Amino acid sequence: MWGQPPSAVQPSKARLPFAALLTSRYASLPTAVKLLLYSYLRKPKAGSLNMPTLIPQPRRIQSAGNKPKLIDEYVGRVNTKTSTASVAHMRSPQGWLEPGQTPEFDEFTIVLKGLLRVEHKGGALDVAAGQAVIAHAGEWLRYSTPEEAGAEYIAVCLPAFSMESVHRDE
Helix, strand or coil: CCCCCHHHCCHHHCCCCHHHHHHCCCCCCCHHHHHHHHHHHCCCCCCCCCCCCCCCCCEEECCCCCCCCEEEEEECCCCCCCCCCEEEEEEECCCEECCCECCCCEEEEEEEEEEEEEEECCEEEEEECCCEEEECCCCCEEEEECCCCCEEEEEEEECCCCHHHHCECC
16 A cells, blocks of 8 residues: 555545545645545455455356356356457357357357357357457357367456357347
8 A cells, every 4th residue: 555656545435534634734735745644554355456356266157059068157147247359258058059149248258168059140260268259349259069078168258258249139
């Protein structure tokens, strides 16, 4: 806290009220000095912009498709109430097929194990372990895992995934 420049501190989020400085033993100090003191004396609360937020565990999300798939959301609308991005760890079995979709978000997917097939208007891509794919907002696509081992992958959506913005085929 002491090493932060005054510009990095946001008095509006402070726990020590500025009024306390006005009526305390610091009342005779110039206002600028009181503001500086106020900035250094306050303690940031958990989840504020001044400190990292620990996400102790993901939240299991129900999946779409013909077979059960495990979706553990770490960051997103469900687990952290984050609308700007979502990060989920997915595990899908062999033969899993998701309905087609035309999402309003970009999706960045890194395959950790197995193979993820991404069908699109122009054909299909097979994304193997160690590879990644970017699905751009507004593109129609359908994910599946055709191989015996299924697939394990991380998906990052910008903005965050939502049922209202995925636009799945009927």
